[in-house]
Amino acid sequence: xxxxxxxxxxxxxxxxxxxxxKLLANNGFEVYLPKLPGDRVRNTxxxxxxxxxxxxxxxxxxxxxxxxxxxIAINFTAKxxxxxxxxxxxNSAGIRSRARLKRLIFTPLAKIGKHILTDxxxxxxxxxxxxxxxxxxxxxxxxxLKNILREDQQTNLTKIFQPTLIIWGGQDQLTPxxxxxxxxxxxxxxxxEVFPNARHGLPFTHSQALVSIVKNFISS
Numbered sequence: 001x002x003x004x005x006x007x008x009x010x011x012x013x014x015x016x017x018x019x020x021x022k023l024l025a026n027n028g029f030e031v032y033l034p035k036l037p038g039d040r041v042r043n044t045x046x047x048x049x050x051x052x053x054x055x056x057x058x059x060x061x062x063x064x065x066x067x068x069x070x071x072i073a074i075n076f077t078a079k080x081x082x083x084x085x086x087x088x089x090x091n092s093a094g095i096r097s098r099a100r101l102k103r104l105i106f107t108p109l110a111k112i113g114k115h116i117l118t119d120x121x122x123x124x125x126x127x128x129x130x131x132x133x134x135x136x137x138x139x140x141x142x143x144x145l146k147n148i149l150r151e152d153q154q155t156n157l158t159k160i161f162q163p164t165l166i167i168w169g170g171q172d173q174l175t176p177x178x179x180x181x182x183x184x185x186x187x188x189x190x191x192x193e194v195f196p197n198a199r200h201g202l203p204f205t206h207s208q209a210l211v212s213i214v215k216n217f218i219s220s
Contacts (some may be wrong), residue, residue: 002218003058005032006034009067016204023211043147048076055083058201059199064088066203071153078156087164091172091200094153095179157186164190165217169198
């Protein structure tokens with residue numbers, strides 16, 4: 001039986017992943033789907049350490065990360081290369097070149113808004129800036145989100161030599177296709193699959209096709 005560990009995205013409901021987990025299990029995989037903790041302020045390396053502790057009884061495994069889970073998976077694979085047999089990244093975060101511009105807009109506006117905007121107006125602005133996750137987060141997770149948005153994983157991507165499958169939604173507006181193409185270039189031993197009509201929620205809207213591709217990749 002092949003083992004796969006799934007790292008979910010920021011604030012993802014584990015229940016949304018259960019159909020994917022069931023499909024993988026039906027195809028002969030032993031699936032681990034941990035809930036990433038939010039009990040204290042962390043950065044990406046801290047989450048990698050948490051994953052290392054979580055998987056301490058697993059010799060090697062395939063690692064799948066979606067969105068922020070992909071950012072952790074990149075960091076973890078670079079730091080613990082002997083643990084990861086194969087890597088699957090789906091609409092992964094970790095390319096932060098645009099984040100600097102976002103912070104230049106978001107931070108001053110948030111400071112102004114704190115004093116003069118209603119909650120409803122703030123919510124609209126944060127959503128426009130794709131920062132609704134920040135608006136809805138607990139104080140601890142707000143600080144965690146600030147940490148991870150500062151952390152670019154491009155150097156770690158160049159350290160990954162495991163066979164890697166990169167899957168992307170062609171209509172993803174949160175982690176655009178260009179990010180996936182850059183990740184593909186930086187990981188030398190990688191293949192790139194695009195679902196032209198999929199968005200950021202690709203694992204939930206295209207579960208059957210996703211599992212089929214993952215199964216073929218891991219079995220090859």
